[in-house]
Amino acid sequence: MKQGKSIQAVSTFFQSHPSVIWGMLVFITMFSAFLLYPHSGKISYLYEQGDIAERDIKAPRDFFIEDREATQENRHKAGNNIQIVYDYDPALHQQLSDKIDQAFSIPRKLYTIDPLTTETTSPSFETIMTTKDKFESILGIPIGKGAFNILYKYNFDTEISDKIKIILTEILKNGVVANKDLLLKEDGKGIILRTIDSSSEKVVDNLKIFYGPDQSKTMVRIIGDPLLKGINYNLSNLIVDICQQMLRPNITMNRNETEKRIKAAEDTIKPVLYKIKQGEMILREGERVDEIKIIKLNALTSQIKEKNVMLARGGVAIVIFLSLLVIYIVSLRHHQSIEKYHNKNIIFLSLMLILFLSIARIAAPIAGKVPLDMPLSITVESLYLVVPLAAGAMTVCLFLEFQVAMCFSLILSLMCTIIFASKMEVFIFILMSSITGAYWIKECRERKIFITAGLKLALFNAVLAIALGIYSAQPQPDITVLLKNTALAAIGGITAGIITAGLTPVIEIVFSYTTEIKYLELSNLDQPIMRRLMIEAPGTYNHSVIVANLAEAAASAIGVSGLKTKVCAFYHDIGKLDKPLYFIENQSDGKNRHDKISPSMSALVLIQHTKKGVEYAREYKLGQDIMDTIQQHHGTSLIRYFYNKSIKIHGEDGVKESDFRYPGPKPQTRETGIVMLADVVEAALRTLERPTPARIQGRVQELINAIFADGQLEECELTLKDLHQIAKSFNKILTGLYHHRIEYDNKPQEPKKEKNGKPEHTDSEPAKVAKDQPQPDKTKNQANLKRLGI
Structure with missing residues (x-):
């Protein structure tokens, strides 16, 4: 009996005492401040590349940071843009011509010409062979005994040396490069061709015109064919062989000059500095961390100071308390549906607010764990679309009035906006979805109305998600993302109707409410x-x-x-x-x-x-x-x-x-x-x-x-x-x-009789x-x- 009286006394206290209202306001304020604000004053900026951000990170002040890797990359790009310097030796063919004349003049001196008959007297082959070593030394190539014998037969004729000089000059004027494969890697960028004697330079874009070593030897035969036509086959082959052996590249890479110019170009590149402005979003919750963000976070970690958690939560608590107090005084305090059983109704509204704020807070970290390659993967940016927060306003509307549900929608939208990245799109979506859902459920007299209202809300949410997606897209909406968000919003609407149907009988029992159903x-x-x-x-x-x-x-x-x-x-x-x-x-x-x-x-x-x-x-x-x-x-x-x-x-x-x-x-x-x-x-x-x-x-x-x-x-x-x-x-x-x-009839009425007297x-x-x-x-x-x- 005493226990029953005690329970009745407690129940009476909660249903009638004015202090219960203030107690609920304070409780919701403290709970919301704890729920909405981070647990630690020192925000962790320690991420590795590829990690997913756990929360939004903004710059507390303006500061500059150097991106060393980006600077190095820019310098590397500048160096790569420098054209390689090749030296061109235009005097090479003249040097070779002089050597040919000098070499052929040595054996030719052994030949004598009779002044009277103008006939040439040839020395013996053995005599000519004495000049072979010096001949080879001057040309810089080996000459076989057989080859030397062929030259002897033709008296080391000047026509032979002239043809050799013509062929070499023709090829060297075109240009011969030592490594054409290496040269062709610069195709498209071109090279700088610097003339050695005059130091004049020109940019050459068509690198295929130059001959490589093998190509130049092939060109000896091609160029020599018209010149050697009609000449003895053995002599013709000997001339070609001498030309091929004497050919040297007259275009060579100048590595020192190239590296010097690359270094000069790299030195002109200034360090890459980023100015991070106060309030700039460095990292968004759910975003993948890349190299640039790592650099920003490292710089921010060295500059940020630990924040006073209690002071920050105190500020949030005051804002929440004032918001709740204003809405209560202006809209709920003397509202007809609230005034009767005032305390019970306020406790009901408070618990509903706490329930759906908790759902929003619990859902936020779950989004980041859903694989991004799933057909309906949920990112933090689109999470608010699928969380059935409209069920809160729909449930409130069932037991109280539509106007009360609107007030509930407003305060829930404000708080959930803080949870979901503080974006205006979040506030608009949650508020409009909640009010619309409450409107469609207010005349609920059958269980099927929950499903009907959920389907209507799904359609409304889908249209609203499309509108907000188009509004917030930069520069134009991604169709895939838009369709995914539309599907998530529709699922959220249907789920809201189902949750409302499940909550209704529980609340009827707990709070002794009676719905139309x-x-x-x-x-x-x-x-x-x-x-x-x-x-x-x-x-x-x-x-x-x-x-x-x-x-x-x-x-x-x-x-x-x-x-x-x-x-x-x-x-x-x-x-x-x-x-x-x-x-x-x-x-x-x-x-x-x-x-x-x-x-x-x-x-x-x-x-x-x-x-x-x-x-x-x-x-x-x-x-x-x-x-x-x-x-x-x-x-x-x-x-x-x-x-x-x-x-x-x-x-x-x-x-x-x-x-x-x-x-x-x-x-x-x-x-x-x-x-x-x-x-x-x-x-x-x-x-x-x-x-x-x-x-x-x-x-x-x-x-x-x-x-x-x-x-x-x-x-x-x-x-x-x-x-x-x-x-x-x-x-x-x-x-x-x-x-x-x-x-x-018109009979007068008789006095009412008594039963049993x-x-x-x-x-x-x-x-x-x-x-x-x-x-x-x-x-x-x-x-x-x-x-x-x-």
Whole structure:
């Protein structure tokens, strides 16, 4: 018993004490500051190439860094752009010609010419052979004995030496390079051809014109063919052989000059410096780290100072607290759907905010672990599209109102934007998706609406993702990325509907909320408690069904939830199951149990049915709204019959009126007010004799006037216009219900007879007024309400 009282006390404290609101604001503030801000003041910048960034990194101030590798690469590129210097020796062919003349002149001196006959006298071959060594030395090539003999036969004729010189000069003027394969590597870039004697330079782009060593030897035969035509075959071959052996490259690479120029070009390249401006994004969360970013991070690591975590979190906490406070004061503090059970609703909103912030924070690191080559891989930049954050606003809208869901969407969007890279696109997407999802779920009366709303939201999210993708794309959107983001957004919408469907029954149980879907389930009269009522208290069951029909029609007439009002009316009298035979509608044997007990005890039995009804409602988990209706449907009205009966026995001084009044409270909502009116009207009209339309209308007006005059409708916001519409709907329903009893005659009405010598009564005595009690001021009431229901 003590434990039950303690639990009840704690529950009452959380539901009513003002400090709970401030406690929740502080708790959400601290939780959000902890969730949104990093855990360490020293941010880790230690990454290796190819790593994935764990969070965004921005420059705290302006600074320069040198990219040594980039500088070296630029210098290397500058060196590679330098053309290789080749030296061209234009005097080589002249030098060779001089050697040929000098060499041939030595053996030729041994020949004598007779002045008289001008005939040449040839020396012996042995004599000529004495000059062979010197001949070879001057030419710089070996000459075989046979070759030397051929020259001897032709007297070392000048024609032979001239042809050799012509062939060599022709080839060397074109240019012969020592290594043509190496030269051709510069094709496309060209070379610098520097003349040795004049130091003049020119750029040569067509490198194929130069002969390589093998090519030059081939060209000797090609060039020599027309010159040697008609000459002895052996002599022709000897001339070609001498030319091939004497050929030397006259174009050679000048390595020293080339390297000198490369170094000069590299020295002109300045170091590559990067200016990192304050606030510049160095690395984004989920981005792959490359060489340049490594250099930036290394420079930043040497300059950054450790940040004061507590101070930073304190700033974030103040911003969050002020945001929550402003939204609460401006939009939620006196909102109609929040004001009733204020603390419980604020706790519900707080827990929903914490839940979906936690989902967003947990999802962020998961994105980086999804392989990028998957068809629907999720990057941090597109993560917010697939996380079903709209389910939060949809769930809030189901249990509270759409306007509350909009406020919830705003604060959730602000906080999630901080989690997801603080981009405007994130805020726009989450806010619009949440509000739209809440709008499509607000009229949910069937389970399939969750899927329908999810599909609609998926389509909306897909269109919104395309729009944001086009807006943020630079310079134009990547179709593959756009399609992937569209698919992710659609999945997020469908998932939001599914999550909302799963959360709804859990929240109904935890917070005793009742949704339209729950009302539809409870409107099925095959519920266990209603089956008990039908079997154990059939009169009360029949009364509840009629009251429900009256209440539903009246609710529809004034624009409140007909379903909610009807269901509350079905269950408003379930407390009579405790002692069903003490209520006249269940007495079928003509015996009235109240005849044997005192009026005060009878009043206590009647009062007790509201308390028992609340207990039954709690046991069968009917929800807070139905419990409120059971508790409030009699308000603080007076059980007038037993009050008057007690006065007759004990006198006015011996009776306390408070003992004969229901404990209340008075109806707090228009739905409960309608149930009170329908309950009283149905109970009273059941005993009305000859219920003509005029008598029904008069009785309805009289009953409503009495309840209004007793102040029972002061706290439920029913206006006179509402009462007029309610009375009008009651008249229409009751006239149709009792049409078979209507008698069209002009006989005067007789006073109501008593059963067993005693007046009839029900538990709805506030509608009846005893003859010997002070009557309400009918003139005043009729002045205000005399045309009620007409």
